[in-house]
Amino acid sequence: MPNFxxxxxxxxxxxxxxxxxxxxxxxxxxxxxxxxxxxKHFANMRAERVILACRDQQKGNVAADQIRQSSLxxxxxxxxxxxxxxxxxxxxxxxxxxxxxxxxxxxVVANAGILTKQFKLMEGNESTIxxxxxxxxxxxxxxxxxxxxxxxxxxxxxxxxFVGSEVYTMAKFTEQNSDKLLATLNSPEKSNMGxxxxxxxxxxxxxxxELAKQNPVSDQNPVLISVLTPGFCKSxxxxxxxxxxxxxxxxxxxxxxxxxxxxxxxxxAAVGKxxxxxxxxxxxxxxxxxxxxxxxxxxxxxxxKKLWSELNGKLEEAVPGVTATV
Ligand SMILES: NC(=O)c1ccc[n+]([C@@H]2O[C@H](COP(=O)([O-])OP(=O)(O)OC[C@H]3O[C@@H](n4cnc5c(N)ncnc54)[C@H](OP(=O)(O)O)[C@@H]3O)[C@@H](O)[C@H]2O)c1
Numbered sequence: 001m002p003n004f005x006x007x008x009x010x011x012x013x014x015x016x017x018x019x020x021x022x023x024x025x026x027x028x029x030x031x032x033x034x035x036x037x038x039x040k041h042f043a044n045m046r047a048e049r050v051i052l053a054c055r056d057q058q059k060g061n062v063a064a065d066q067i068r069q070s071s072l073x074x075x076x077x078x079x080x081x082x083x084x085x086x087x088x089x090x091x092x093x094x095x096x097x098x099x100x101x102x103x104x105x106x107x108v109v110a111n112a113g114i115l116t117k118q119f120k121l122m123e124g125n126e127s128t129i130x131x132x133x134x135x136x137x138x139x140x141x142x143x144x145x146x147x148x149x150x151x152x153x154x155x156x157x158x159x160x161x162f163v164g165s166e167v168y169t170m171a172k173f174t175e176q177n178s179d180k181l182l183a184t185l186n187s188p189e190k191s192n193m194g195x196x197x198x199x200x201x202x203x204x205x206x207x208x209x210e211l212a213k214q215n216p217v218s219d220q221n222p223v224l225i226s227v228l229t230p231g232f233c234k235s236x237x238x239x240x241x242x243x244x245x246x247x248x249x250x251x252x253x254x255x256x257x258x259x260x261x262x263x264x265x266x267x268x269a270a271v272g273k274x275x276x277x278x279x280x281x282x283x284x285x286x287x288x289x290x291x292x293x294x295x296x297x298x299x300x301x302x303x304x305k306k307l308w309s310e311l312n313g314k315l316e317e318a319v320p321g322v323t324a325t326v
Pocket of ligand 1: 028029030031033034035054055057059084085086087095111112113115132161163165202229230231232233234235236237238
């Protein structure tokens with residue numbers, strides 16, 4: 001595992017050199033921040049079609065216009081804004097149906113996420129867990145069949161990559177011994193919202209590793225599934241953290257990457273630079289960085305299985321039949 005401080009101060013991820021002609025790529029949460037910068041890169045790399053999946057159509061339209069105006073190359077890309085609100089299962093299901101009407105889909109970057117200190121329920125679960133974990137995986141399962149179909153037709157591996165974070169290593173995760181992990185995370189009294197974002201990125205890592213394990217990449221299933229960290233970046237993700245937001249923005253001035261620089265890691269994963277070696281991997285500074293410590297430990301593996309089983313229940317409640325795509 002790279003050292004966080006070394007990575008922040010001495011590593012500048014590079015943008016892969018790739019021509020994305022004919023490709024269709026989806027980026028969630030693409031109206032701002034890392035998702036916006038990644039979408040702009042895809043357009044400048046000649047992608048045929050880039051879909052900005054946003055919860056606010058108007059913000060998405062403004063972002064698409066900014067990308068079109070950013071260069072002559074970007075202006076040639078078909079940029080579309082599709083509605084996707086990860087706080088609503090109905091919205092995710094409708095998005096999944098629309099994705100299945102595409103004639104081609106090369107990569108999906110599941111980037112949208114939140115960081116909040118406020119305890120709130122969304123679709124019956126604490127909002128950070130809903131948006132960053134349950135809904136993100138639900139969206140991933142709904143786009144998998146199209147990625148597979150398209151990859152087989154074009155004889156080129158598809159990519160489903162999730163934006164995680166190295167903060168998973170900092171999660172205290174005091175809920176880890178509970179009989180029911182997700183139910184315990186829903187308790188307003190027991191919730192430690194200071195730890196919640198870190199826990200959400202840990203659970204996302206577990207879920208993506210299990211999803212990748214259950215979908216081994218092969219010629220019959222040519223989709224690379226990965227999770228990446230962009231590193232600590234200047235962005236608006238800290239906006240709902242009250243005083244913490246001022247502190248994080250100050251720290252970002254000292255050691256944060258520009259959002260554009262961080263977004264190169266999203267692009268690197270989406271073009272599948274490491275080929276089938278990136279399947280199931282956590283990518284840090286554009287390289288696989290196999291988790292150490294808790295995640296691969298025996299206990300970590302037990303929790304991964306338990307979480308997956310609980311998640312499957314939630315996903316089936318959200319969209320019956322969706323787990324059959326795994
Ligand atoms: N910045 C960092 O240092 C850092 C480090 C590691 C990982 N990350 C991860 O990188 C990803 C992007 O973050 P960012 O830093 O670019 O933050 P950001 O600027 O706040 O962007 C977050 C994006 O997610 C969207 N979003 C939030 N809730 C949503 C919902 N319910 N449905 C659909 N979209 C929703 C936001 O839409 P609105 O504009 O409408 O709110 C926005 O487009 C997140 O997953 C974050 O956890 C960030």
